[in-house]
Amino acid sequence: MIKKIDISKALKLNGVVAVLTYNDIPGLNGFGIAIQDQPVLCYDKVRYIGDAVALVACETKELLDKAIDLIEVEYEPLPVVEDPLKALEKDSPKVHENGNIHLHTKIDKGDIEKGFKEADLIIENEYRTGRQEHAYLETESGFAFYDEDEDLLTIFCGGQYPFRDQIQIARVLAIDPRKIRIIDEPMGGGFGGKDEITTQIHLALLAYHTKRLVKMEIERDESIVFSWKKHPMILRYKTGVKKDGTLTSNEIYIYADTGAYASLGGPIVNLAVEHSCGPYRVPNTHIEGFCIYTNNGVSGAFRGFGVNQVTFAMESQMDEIAEKLNMDPVLLRRKNILKKGDETGIGSKIETSIGLKKILDEIEKHPLYKDREKNKIDSSEYKKYGVGIAISYQGTGLGVGLPDYGACWIEMRRDGGFNVYSGSVEIGQQMKTTLKLIALEALKISDEDKVFIITGDTSITPDCGTTTASGATYRSRRAIEIASKKMIDILKKEVNEIFNIPTDEIKIEDGIFKNLNDEKITTYEDLAEILYDKRRLPKTEGHFNFPTSKTKIPGAFGLPHYIFSFSGAIALVEVNILTGKTNLIKAVNLIDGGRVINKIGFEGQSEGGIVMGMGYALMEDVIIKNGEFLVKNFSTYLIPTSMDSPYQIETIPIESFEELGPYGSKGIGETTMVPIAPAITNAIFNATGKRIKQTPATPERVFFALHKLPEK
Amino acid sequence: MKKIKIDFILNGVKITDEVPANITLSEYLRDYLKLTGTKEGCSKGECGACTVIIDDKIFDSCLILIPEVDGKDITTIEGISKDDLTPLQNSLIEEGAFQCGFCASGMVMSLTNLLSKNEKPSLEEIRESISGNLCRCTGYKKIIDAVIKLTKAII
Numbered sequence: 001m002i003k004k005i006d007i008s009k010a011l012k013l014n015g016v017v018a019v020l021t022y023n024d025i026p027g028l029n030g031f032g033i034a035i036q037d038q039p040v041l042c043y044d045k046v047r048y049i050g051d052a053v054a055l056v057a058c059e060t061k062e063l064l065d066k067a068i069d070l071i072e073v074e075y076e077p078l079p080v081v082e083d084p085l086k087a088l089e090k091d092s093p094k095v096h097e098n099g100n101i102h103l104h105t106k107i108d109k110g111d112i113e114k115g116f117k118e119a120d121l122i123i124e125n126e127y128r129t130g131r132q133e134h135a136y137l138e139t140e141s142g143f144a145f146y147d148e149d150e151d152l153l154t155i156f157c158g159g160q161y162p163f164r165d166q167i168q169i170a171r172v173l174a175i176d177p178r179k180i181r182i183i184d185e186p187m188g189g190g191f192g193g194k195d196e197i198t199t200q201i202h203l204a205l206l207a208y209h210t211k212r213l214v215k216m217e218i219e220r221d222e223s224i225v226f227s228w229k230k231h232p233m234i235l236r237y238k239t240g241v242k243k244d245g246t247l248t249s250n251e252i253y254i255y256a257d258t259g260a261y262a263s264l265g266g267p268i269v270n271l272a273v274e275h276s277c278g279p280y281r282v283p284n285t286h287i288e289g290f291c292i293y294t295n296n297g298v299s300g301a302f303r304g305f306g307v308n309q310v311t312f313a314m315e316s317q318m319d320e321i322a323e324k325l326n327m328d329p330v331l332l333r334r335k336n337i338l339k340k341g342d343e344t345g346i347g348s349k350i351e352t353s354i355g356l357k358k359i360l361d362e363i364e365k366h367p368l369y370k371d372r373e374k375n376k377i378d379s380s381e382y383k384k385y386g387v388g389i390a391i392s393y394q395g396t397g398l399g400v401g402l403p404d405y406g407a408c409w410i411e412m413r414r415d416g417g418f419n420v421y422s423g424s425v426e427i428g429q430q431m432k433t434t435l436k437l438i439a440l441e442a443l444k445i446s447d448e449d450k451v452f453i454i455t456g457d458t459s460i461t462p463d464c465g466t467t468t469a470s471g472a473t474y475r476s477r478r479a480i481e482i483a484s485k486k487m488i489d490i491l492k493k494e495v496n497e498i499f500n501i502p503t504d505e506i507k508i509e510d511g512i513f514k515n516l517n518d519e520k521i522t523t524y525e526d527l528a529e530i531l532y533d534k535r536r537l538p539k540t541e542g543h544f545n546f547p548t549s550k551t552k553i554p555g556a557f558g559l560p561h562y563i564f565s566f567s568g569a570i571a572l573v574e575v576n577i578l579t580g581k582t583n584l585i586k587a588v589n590l591i592d593g594g595r596v597i598n599k600i601g602f603e604g605q606s607e608g609g610i611v612m613g614m615g616y617a618l619m620e621d622v623i624i625k626n627g628e629f630l631v632k633n634f635s636t637y638l639i640p641t642s643m644d645s646p647y648q649i650e651t652i653p654i655e656s657f658e659e660l661g662p663y664g665s666k667g668i669g670e671t672t673m674v675p676i677a678p679a680i681t682n683a684i685f686n687a688t689g690k691r692i693k694q695t696p697a698t699p700e701r702v703f704f705a706l707h708k709l710p711e712k
Numbered sequence: 713m714k715k716i717k718i719d720f721i722l723n724g725v726k727i728t729d730e731v732p733a734n735i736t737l738s739e740y741l742r743d744y745l746k747l748t749g750t751k752e753g754c755s756k757g758e759c760g761a762c763t764v765i766i767d768d769k770i771f772d773s774c775l776i777l778i779p780e781v782d783g784k785d786i787t788t789i790e791g792i793s794k795d796d797l798t799p800l801q802n803s804l805i806e807e808g809a810f811q812c813g814f815c816a817s818g819m820v821m822s823l824t825n826l827l828s829k830n831e832k833p834s835l836e837e838i839r840e841s842i843s844g845n846l847c848r849c850t851g852y853k854k855i856i857d858a859v860i861k862l863t864k865a866i867i
Contacts, residue, residue, distance in 0.1 A: 610851050
């Protein structure tokens with residue numbers, strides 16, 4: 001509880017340009033993608049250690065530390081809400097006035113009691129997952145300036161959706177969003193962590209107040225404390241299965257720690273609920289998801305968006321079922337995988353392409369899996385080897401009822417090339433390369449220098465939705481495809497007018513117009529010159545609404561998704577029995593993202609997904625005690641280095657053709673990571689006979705699973 | 713802050729300057745010389761994004777206080793070649809070794825230093841040479857592959 005904020009001493013310091021508090025916010029003192037429950041500058045309460053109370057601008061970095069020290073804030077300590085389960089209790093202290101439950105989703109399908117009665121085996125477990133940090137190499141930073149003559153506020157800052165950032169800033173400053181320009185490229189990694197506001201509003205406030213160029217850099221140990229994390233979840237699973245391996249029922253409770261503010265915690269919990277039964281047919285389900293406020297930092301969007309956690313739980317359940325039924329893990333999955341027209345765990349029909357059968361075929365014949373017993377020959381008394389598998393699926397796009405669209409403008413240049421404007425953002429996923437490849441193909445041209453991709457600037461590009469949910473490339477690509485088709489039609493019409501050849505007798509091959517006899521009519525270059533003289537170089541627009549399901553799931557906003565990507569993983573691990581340390585030796589990623597457009601980018605996403613998934617499985621957890629971060633930098637929060645990561649990584653594309661996708665493709669950014677962690681923990685079981693139910697499977701956790709300490 | 717005089721060689725050019733004694737080499741490169749190819753990801757010597765070569769060894773430039781550079785020979789990403797990209801850089805591009813690119817200059821410096829001493833490094837030597845350079849986008853594999861491809865080409 002804030003009793004008093006005194007900035008007077010700081011203001012007197014020579015070289016201090018501005019000190020702002022909540023009093024200096026002209027508009028809404030709040031932000032957040034879903035609900036604006038996070039104060040830009042706190043006024044009554046500080047709900048987590050990364051909350052901002054005052055903003056300081058100084059002439060030098062050195063002065064900044066001094067000025068901050070001179071700000072006096074008087075607090076009255078409040079009880080810390082730490083355990084999400086205790087936070088649910090009636091007498092728990094409240095993080096927000098309305099209580100600690102941000103969202104509670106409940107879904108019933110079939111008859112859960114009947115399902116358990118039909119089951120020959122019931123497996124019941126509680127799983128816990130770690131709090132993963134995005135660890136993008138570039139911390140949140142940017143600069144801003146206000147042009148008084150133009151009345152325009154310009155902010156340069158890495159972000160994932162410039163148009164939404166623009167709105168969030170406009171609300172806080174109470175100015176017209178058109179007076180704000182956001183340029184959010186390039187950026188050094190996102191992974192979901194820069195989807196929410198980072199420094200944009202603070203930069204805007206300072207630039208607006210000081211009328212000067214303002215620069216802001218978040219240092220690593222601040223970045224880890226203030227920024228969004230992958231939700232730690234407690235997952236209670238009770239799964240019923242018949243002797244022949246057919247799943248009958250799943251009773252699931254998901255408790256997600258969203259920290260002090262909502263951000264995207266609600267949609268993340270709903271996505272976890274949607275994917276909680278895995279890509280399997282489960283006729284009877286009862287699924288509840290809770291998104292719970294605590295004082296543990298903040299959680300938000302992160303590659304996988306709630307699916308990592310439930311996949312870890314469900315794939316551990318499947319592995320245990322296979323073991324108890326003495327059944328091959330692939331065969332067990334084969335019996336239950338979703339086929340076109342089947343219902344998912346939440347009862348929505350899946351009507352788009354499914355690559356699961358092919359994924360299981362590939363796993364079965366892969367030497368790493370097929371010869372898994374041979375892989376253990378090297379096992380010694382102290383080193384055990386094991387192979388594990390997992391499969392998963394991931395909804396692409398935002399889901400039903402949410403604005404989800406792509407837009408693109410294309411203009412022909414005087415040199416016969418094209419400028420392609422897209423609102424999606426290059427966040428380090430090679431999107432610009434992919435968009436260029438798409439545009440080259442759609443515009444029927446091969447010279448890379450002829451297509452120029454322009455993204456990430458609210459003043460010059462169309463709004464193209466958010467660069468998240470594995471759907472950005474998909475959205476933009478569809479829009480490019482549509483705009484390109486229009487462009488081609490216009491160009492053919494122009495050729496028809498100028499050269500008097502019927503449009504249906506004109507074809508285009510690599511920027512050359514030809515007639516039916518394969519004779520050259522003209523080229524893009526020559527045509528562009530003619531059109532330029534006539535002052536009618538064409539411009540086209542492409543707009544595309546992301547396909548969504550026709551039906552909605554009652555009580556679960558945004559569900560279901562319509563298009564899904566699928567993936568599978570095989571992992572070979574080495575467990576050191578003496579230390580509990582697990583090494584990932586080999587990993588195979590099998591990905592159904594539809595047709596592969598940018599092979600290098602596809603492999604890059606897969607390999608990065610494997611290593612990030614390995615970090616999630618074995619190493620990474622931001623530990624918070626009593627609201628304090630015990631882990632703040634890369635010497636305490638370890639992410640995989642080149643020495644930890646396996647060199648033996650293989651990516652196998654499973655190309656199921658998605659009719660709705662551009663050139664038959666789907667999104668892959670997230671699904672590449674999701675099955676890795678359970679494949680690794682299942683491999684640890686295969687190696688040691690011990691199941692790790694809490695990620696990360698640190699040496700300590702594995703050691704204590706293997707050895708009991710003598711009782712005192 | 714008291715200013716000190718420093719004399720050193722940067723990318724083959726002799727530099728004489730007077731700078732505050734408490735800044736780091738990475739700050740000097742980025743903020744004073746505007747050589748922003750060197751990135752800073754942690755300011756604590758943990759991520760390797762700011763790697764530079766000093767007298768044939770690699771260092772995290774965020775950990776080098778500016779007085780320490782006096783008399784040294786320093787190479788940054790801007791100085792590893794005069795005009796075109798180096799064969800190593802081209803190989804990294806061809807392999808698609810980087811995605812967001814923030815770790816790239818540090819990686820290039822570590823690998824350049826490795827290759828200057830060892831024309832045909834083993835897989836383990838390559839892995840070790842970049843063990844101080846964190847990358848979050850790729851799985852390191854394509855970076856390693858780029859070196860393997862290049863060094864095979866040397867034979």
